[in-house]
Amino acid sequence: MPQPSDHRHANVSRRHFLRTSATGVLGLSLGVALSSTAATTASAALPFTTEALTGLLAYAVPGDDRYSRQQQLTAGSPGGVGGGGTPTLARMLDEAINVPVPGPDRDLPGGVAVATLLDLTAIQFLPFGAAQPFRSAFCNLTWKRKARVLSALENQRSFAGTPLAWMASELPLLAAFVAFSEAGSRVGHTTTLTRRPAGWDITGWQGLRDGAPERRGYYRGRSAVSA
């Protein structure tokens, strides 16, 4: 019977974790506490952010893309990356952490903070001499090592009682939602799709419909019950 294995401490010392991710954690902690008037850039416009979040989509649902190949867990058809949902995931994180993170010359949106946290935490799990085709350290990891990054975040005791604990637990499931949605295909707030979503192909989903031949009658012929 598969059970979550116990990598609770992920072989990482607390001091090591804090040293490598202190900047991101501090920035994010401040970010949810402070408001700022400096200019803000949407996460989806920042390449290193989109790369890390795309790596998260590959982690959630592997496919036939280069991010999946790098993580050494692939599938024969498009997965989370192929769905094209990275900009949506970035915007979700920008809105979920809806106070900009103060930066040196301009404020950084929530998606950037998350990507930074993923990458800073990933550095410690990157084997010496490993190939690094991506600028994002998180994307250069194997799937198992990506899981260790997420474990380190979810089990980070200093997050307890803060929105960081919420954010760490939300990352995988927001990515899962995006991977199976029409996020990379829909046109504005219309029903128009530029292509069939990858998540629909994986699941055999027929898409929008106004009805289905699914009526099976009343159980035991009883169409009403007594009070």
Added chain:
Amino acid sequence: MHDVIVIGAGGGGGVVAKELSERGLDVLLLEGGARHLRPQDEWTRLDDDTANPILGRFGTRPADLERSPWGREYPQPGWVWQIAGVGGTTLHYFGNSPRPMPGAFAGYDGADRDAYDTAHLFPFSYDELRPYLEWVEATLPVHTQEMSRKDEMLFAGAERLGWHHQTTKDTLRAGYRPQENAILPASGTAGTTADASKIQYPDAQGCTFCGLCFQGCVEPRKAPRNLAARRSVDNSYIPMALTADRWKPGGRAVRLIAGAYVTQVLHRNVKGRATAYGVRYRTAKGATVDVEAKIVVMSGGAVETPRLWRNSHLPNPNDWVGRGMTDHALDWLTGVLPQETGNGVGPNSGSRADFPGYGSIQPVSVTPPLQAYGLAFSDGGTVGAYSTGSTVGNGGADSVGRLMGRELRSMQEQHPRLISLVTLVDDDVQATNRVARAKLLPPDEHGPVPRIEINGRKRTPRTVRNREFLVRRAVEWLRAAGATSVHRTNFAPLMLHVHSTMRMGTEAANSVVDGYGLARFADGIYVADNSALANAIGGPNPTLTTQAVATRTAERIFTEHFGGSPWVRSESPVCSIDPSVTEAVVAAGL
């Protein structure tokens, strides 16, 4: 000055507005979110556009989809899935309208009377509420649900297990049954074809089995608004409230303002008591407006109502405003069957099993993104990768935890052959589970934002016992229905049902409102939404109970403050699909 201001056009506020407009009162209904006047044109029903937990139009957000959703602070894993806008959270509910468990009410003397949250019972009897339940059931209306494939499989499984078939609306013992749903029964071509050209009103009437309850009901196409299949408040009570002058002699149409976010209940000190005289709201364009009324009804939901109370600086002498939140401690079990189950089509939930003293179980049939979300929303770490320290076991399932990577993809590839069950736990009122004021997030344009504090790992022993009991029954049910494997997600708090944050109770020491929803510590204020519920109602879905309690509150307002007579025991309700209502709705251009 209005007679009554109702804050929030959701499952409770819509009921109060309709009932009092029918009695001829001058009712102003204020809704902070969108109007949703033309859903057949406006709603795409695409998951990312509609049900995206952060960005979707069905969220706690302004009507302008380019603006940010309203912030809430979560200091731990979890999510409250509510909707702002006319219709409130009923916009995505499944229409499930079971009655509450009698044991959740005062005076219950069944053999299992000690099995409930006896410290936090409703301050009146189940028999007292029954006429109001019947009134709502006739108004919506509520019907026995016709089966889809997955229901057939589950019923066969229940028969194999020897479970009792419940044939009454009242839950008198443990058993399974078709749902009692606020969904119009299919007739004509509805439910017989996927050909959109053949399932338009009037050829098709009632539920078309499209499977998209959660994305908003617009079926059958071309039907008048009040004849939409799923009886969310925007399709039932609100159209009636807006046309009360047309279908009810002596009725008076409600005035509805959407995009009007109430930021303050206005009150003054009268003889040493805070006494409400109106509200202040903020328009979508940022203007501030004060309006006055004799009575203020707070119906913004179990998160916004305590927030508004606090932000209005109303008294909270026992510190129970926002406390005692119950959420049914949901969990999610997914079975893989050898054959297709019709997952994702048909009513989102057509069958159920109830276990008095423990709670309920029901199928949840959803689209792939929501299925993935349900498989990932775990408090227990990721299968095959890591733990987060949860001590919850598999409960008889084959695996437990979050599915990611290969496991998630593999499960999702079997989407057409899945049946998912959700457990609805009769969870205890706990003072530590609450809606508080944010500590880190700054105020938004409406004031200090709410902070949701709930620790899924610190439930009471009875809640934990109930959850594990229901999980085991759910696993048994899935296997008996033919599942070859069963996975348990072990949900973090996914609060699709959230209640009792302004709870009514028998004691002033641990309740905020009395048995009629009247505020204990201020005058002129009633609460009529899920927050007023005394407890988790024994586990069943809360909407029907909230609507019945809200009806009782409306009747009380009319008799106590406007010299009227009660009606629920002496009149018959007008059904929301009555031809007189349809005629009024069409004439009003709704």
